Amino acid sequence: MSASEGPLMLKRVRRRDNVHLYLIMLPVLLHIFIFSYIPMYGIIIAFQNYYPGRPFLSFDGSVDWVGFKHFIDFFTGPYFTRLMRNTFVLSFFFLIFGFWVPILFALLLNELRSGLFKKFVQTSSYLPHFISNVVVAGMVLSFIDPAGIVNSFIKWLGGEAIAFGTEPKYFAAIYTISTIWKSFGWSSILYLAAMSSIDPHLYEAARLDGANRFQQMLRITLPSIRPTIFILLIFAIGSLFSANSEFIMLIYNPSLYETADVIGTYLYRDGLLGGNFSSGAAIGLFTGILNFTLLFSANALSRKYSDYALW
Known part of the structure; x- marks a missing residue:
């Protein structure tokens, strides 16, 4: 040979x-x-004036090609700045305040020694993930209602009721807290799985050297799950322009558009309800390219400075 x-x-x-x-x-x-x-294949309607019933491709001239018209209309439209700002702000708040919560929860849960209590806490944290967005939205709207539990607590402290449901300045906090509560337990599964693969002899050696449990967590557990943290961080950065539009549509109203209207909600109103399928396809394609660019950039930076990357 x-x-x-x-x-x-x-x-x-x-x-x-x-x-x-x-x-x-x-x-x-x-x-x-x-x-x-x-x-x-349907991306091509972003470059056409498409209406239901028309073919995507035709050689008889029935397809109305308009090039980048829908992209330009979106970029120069009156809502572009607001949509881009709101989408980024809501996703960025969730990234900053919500990304570390599953990590911290997994670290604390890993330190529990009572197996029964650990399973109870773990199962309880997973439950919100399986609750429908419709149900969660109903709960949130009920809580922030002028007669809801949040305002009742504010009144008990001596304050006045706040119209959270019609005040744009409170929407980012409501969305971020609700999304974190619904997702942090389920998101911690990957970190717990990574912790389960850590060699127990490392902890034994650390205990022999006099390390307490906090030092073991800081010096062994956290570095061991670092690759998982970086990979999930790359994915999170790659979705900065993909806020949870479904949940937002369930809890917002026209009075909150100033801070709550995002690309996904506008896409639903204009593209589906308005019947502007070509415009919707153009906006969706633009968002996909934008998120891919962020993902590619985050992966390149992570590979350069941390040696952890998707490819």
Whole structure:
């Protein structure tokens, strides 16, 4: 066997040994291809004046190509600045105040020694994730109602009731707190899984050296989950222009558009309810490119300065 045939033979052996893994991946890859890649064909309507019933592509001149008209209309429209600002601010607040909560929760939960109490706390923290956004929105609106529990507490402290549901300046706080409460337990699963793979001998060696539990957490647990933290941070940065539009639509109203109207909610009103499908496709394509740019940049910076990256 020649020197060039050796690596090639090794690759063939690895493919043959891992064929069962490829078969396990096949359904997932088919799902992604069918529901994520094939629909990308519809992106072309962002460059057309498309109406339901018209073909996407035609050689008889029935397709009205308009180039970048819908992109330019969005960029120069009266709502562009507000939509970009609100989307970024809401996502940025969640990133700053919400990203570290699952990490801290997982670290504290990992330190619990009572197995029964640990399971109870862990299960309780997961429950909000499985509650429908509609139900959570109803709870939030009930809590911030002038006669709700929040204003009742404010009155008990001697203050006056606040109209949280119609004051734009409070919306960012309401959205951030609600989203953190709903997601922090479920988001901690990855960190807990990473902690479960830490070698117990590291903790034993640290205890022999006189390290207390806080020092063990600081010197062993936290560095061990650092790769997971960086990977999830990259994903979080890559979605800075993708606020939870579904939840926002359930808790906002026209009086809150100043701080609550984001790209996703405008896309729903203008693109779907307004029937402007080409404009909606253009806005969606722009948002996707923007988020991909952020993801690519965050990954490049992480690879350069921390050696942790997606690729």
